Amino acid sequence: MAGRIVLFGATGYTGRLTAEALVARGQRPLLAGRSGDRLAALAAELGGGLDTAVADVAQPQSVFELVDGGDVMLTTVGPFARWGDVAADAALAAGAHYLDSTGEPPFIRRVFEHFGPRARQAGIGMVTAFGYDWVPGNLAAGLALRDAGEEAVRVDVGYFVTGEAGMGSFSGGTKASVAGVMAAPAFAYRDGALRTVRTADRLRNFTLRGRELPAVTVGSSEHFGLPQAAPALRDVNVYLGWFGPFSRPLQAFSLLGAGAMKVPGASGLTARLAERLVKGSTGGPGPEQRARAGSHIVAEAYDRHGEQLSTVQLGGVEPYTFTAGILAWGARRAAEAGMLESGALGPLAAFGLDELEAGCREAGLTRV
Numbered sequence: 181m182a183g184r185i186v187l188f189g190a191t192g193y194t195g196r197l198t199a200e201a202l203v204a205r206g207q208r209p210l211l212a213g214r215s216g217d218r219l220a221a222l223a224a225e226l227g228g229g230l231d232t233a234v235a236d237v238a239q240p241q242s243v244f245e246l247v248d249g250g251d252v253m254l255t256t257v258g259p260f261a262r263w264g265d266v267a268a269d270a271a272l273a274a275g276a277h278y279l280d281s282t283g284e285p286p287f288i289r290r291v292f293e294h295f296g297p298r299a300r301q302a303g304i305g306m307v308t309a310f311g312y313d314w315v316p317g318n319l320a321a322g323l324a325l326r327d328a329g330e331e332a333v334r335v336d337v338g339y340f341v342t343g344e345a346g347m348g349s350f351s352g353g354t355k356a357s358v359a360g361v362m363a364a365p366a367f368a369y370r371d372g373a374l375r376t377v378r379t380a381d382r383l384r385n386f387t388l389r390g391r392e393l394p395a396v397t398v399g400s401s402e403h404f405g406l407p408q409a410a411p412a413l414r415d416v417n418v419y420l421g422w423f424g425p426f427s428r429p430l431q432a433f434s435l436l437g438a439g440a441m442k443v444p445g446a447s448g449l450t451a452r453l454a455e456r457l458v459k460g461s462t463g464g465p466g467p468e469q470r471a472r473a474g475s476h477i478v479a480e481a482y483d484r485h486g487e488q489l490s491t492v493q494l495g496g497v498e499p500y501t502f503t504a505g506i507l508a509w510g511a512r513r514a515a516e517a518g519m520l521e522s523g524a525l526g527p528l529a530a531f532g533l534d535e536l537e538a539g540c541r542e543a544g545l546t547r548v
């Protein structure tokens with residue numbers, strides 16, 4: 181029998197979209213969050229008499245009581261650097277598979293390095309960052325590496341948003357998470373190992389539809405997930421192309437920021453300032469605004485001489501629609517069929533390349 185899907189964070193912006201996506205796929209998630217009233221209102225809106233449960237990270241036991249062995253813990257409770265550990269611990273203690281919506285590099289690293297060995301021991305799969313950040317790049321790179329064959333040792337991934345995309349196209353939760361990330365070091369997979377580097381330490385252009393578009397490096401799940409799936413890889417570079425002409429100033433800002441962070445107390449101060457400036461749970465783009473935006477992901481595989489061997493591009497829906505759809509797909513798949521391995525897994529190791537491509541298609545992203 182399939183385990184239950186426990187959606188923790190159901191009343192948040194992404195949680196609600198994910199609840200809708202699950203119900204649209206015929207699933208009956210347990211809706212969990214902090215407010216019984218808001219959960220009841222959401223359950224009534226979704227129909228079908230879904231069960232609800234009140235749980236708050238501030239009372240860890242309430243989160244531990246949400247899941248049993250064989251369930252799937254699907255959490256959208258963020259920022260994860262602040263709130264993420266309890267749901268991961270609860271999944272581990274119960275023997276439940278785990279998926280989350282984080283995009284935050286420090287938390288991704290924590291899942292792979294801190295929770296991963298315990299997940300392997302417990303025989304469960306933990307898939308972090310199973311949203312727009314950073315599933316599409318794992319898929320695009322997986323396809324590019326398959327096309328490239330055995331010579332490939334490096335892969336570059338670029339993420340771009342298309343259509344109408346401004347600050348209003350990000351949810352309060354995303355802004356809160358990004359604010360925290362600015363204050364933390366990032367990482368990259370270089371020369372066959374994970375290295376701590378600053379965000380935006382590299383900049384390059386990608387050619388999309390005949391246009392040269394700049395993008396800067398970021399820490400993401402590809403740095404862990406791709407070497408797992410393709411052990412011959414020596415370098416994984418992931419670039420964010422959301423900033424257009426601001427990419428180079430951002431790189432300078434990041435360099436200055438890295439220097440400033442060496443001043444004692446500066447990083448805590450920046451994090452506190454970011455928290456004050458950016459509040460979570462302030463909603464996000466509505467359906468019309470989401471419909472006006474889209475996304476484009478490119479992956480390029482290279483051989484050891486730097487010759488490009490293959491390129492793959494994905495395109496389709498904007499980040500939040502994709503995130504809700506792929507989280508719903510992954511949770512259903514994990515509940516019905518489990519994951520391919522145990523431990524902290526990249527999307528490819530958890531589900532396989534062909535399955536993941538089918539899941540992304542269902543969530544609105546296809547090869548273009």
Ligand SMILES: NC(=O)c1ccc[n+]([C@@H]2O[C@H](COP(=O)([O-])OP(=O)(O)OC[C@H]3O[C@@H](n4cnc5c(N)ncnc54)[C@H](OP(=O)(O)O)[C@@H]3O)[C@@H](O)[C@H]2O)c1
Nearest residue numbers: 189192193194237257258311312313351353354357460461
């Ligand atoms: N990977 C991606 O591409 C992607 C896409 C979308 C979002 N995200 C990430 O997902 C997270 C959620 O984003 P969002 O847009 O949904 O933000 P949001 O609307 O602010 O939602 C945050 C959620 O966390 C819950 N929460 C906060 N403190 C809690 C606590 N102490 N105990 C239990 N729950 C608590 C909130 O509960 P209440 O409802 O009770 O306030 C809410 O459900 C963020 O970290 C965001 O960066 C990532």
